[in-house]
Amino acid sequence: MKTLFTTSALFIFFLLLMASCQTSQPTFSKRGEEYKSAREIAAAKRAAKKNNRGGGKYAGGVTGTSKDRTSRTRIPKRNLDADVATVIEAARSYTGVPYRWGGTTRVGMDCSGLLCTSFQSINVALPRTSEEQSRYGTDVKTKDLREGDLVFFGSSKRNITHVGMVTEVISQDDVRFIHASTSLGVIENNLYSDYYKKIFIKAVRPPVF
Incomplete structure (x- = not known):
């Protein structure tokens, strides 16, 4: 009798274990659809994200609310130099880090x-300070800005107090740059937003690019 009870208990435990394993299995496709592995699904999502890039939100940026973009000239995307891409990726890895002098x-x-x-x-x-960095490289006109360029802000050319780096040139009036904001920490904004347009001083292309 004891043996029978033990065998029954083991059988019930085995059934429960099998049920829990089945319910914990991830579902990668819906019924009737072709099976796709997690890797294939992730690749498809990356491809979709790449195709839709430019129409979403940007961290801390100013996104356009109007659907009429006929007044903007979209700049064709260019292949970034490997060093430029590495520096931008490194800077973006600090997104959200608070400001600290x-x-x-x-x-x-x-x-x-x-x-x-x-x-x-x-x-x-x-160089360590924004004023010193403003002399590191050659001056660039705003119409010629590209990824990796440094952008400087302040009350005058003799009083540069802030610096950022261009991360994406979307159009002639939408140039994203990353910087450490005193109020929001590391964030990306549009150089042509009202606030930054007023305090913009100059742009410099580092000699390494």
């Missing part, structure tokens, strides 16, 4: 510290 880590970043740390990813040592 003199900071160069994930605990806190200031604007020039963000660029110094990002350029270290390609073994380039940038």
Whole structure:
């Protein structure tokens, strides 16, 4: 009798175990659809995201609310230089890090510290302050801006107090740059938004690009 009870208990435990394993299996396709692995689904999502890029939201940026974009000239996407892409990727990895004067880590970043740390990813040592960085490279006109260029802000050319780096040139009036904002931390914004357009001073292309 004891043996029978033990056998029955084991059988019930085995059935429960099988049921829990089945219910925990991930579902990658709906009934009637062709089976796709997790890797295939992830690849499809990346492809869809790439095709739709440019129409979504940007971290901290100013997105257009009007559907009429006929007044904007969209700039064809170009293949980024490997070093430029590496520096931008490094800078974006700090998105959301709070502002901290003199900071160069994930605990806190200031604007020039963000660029110094990002350029270290390609073994380039940038000057430490935004004023010094404004002299590192050649001046660039706003119409010629491209990814990797440094953009500077302040009250005058003699009083540069803030710096960012261009991450994406979408159109003639939509140029994204990443920087360490004193209020929002590391974030991306549109250079041509009302606020930044008023305090923009100059742009510089680092000699390494």
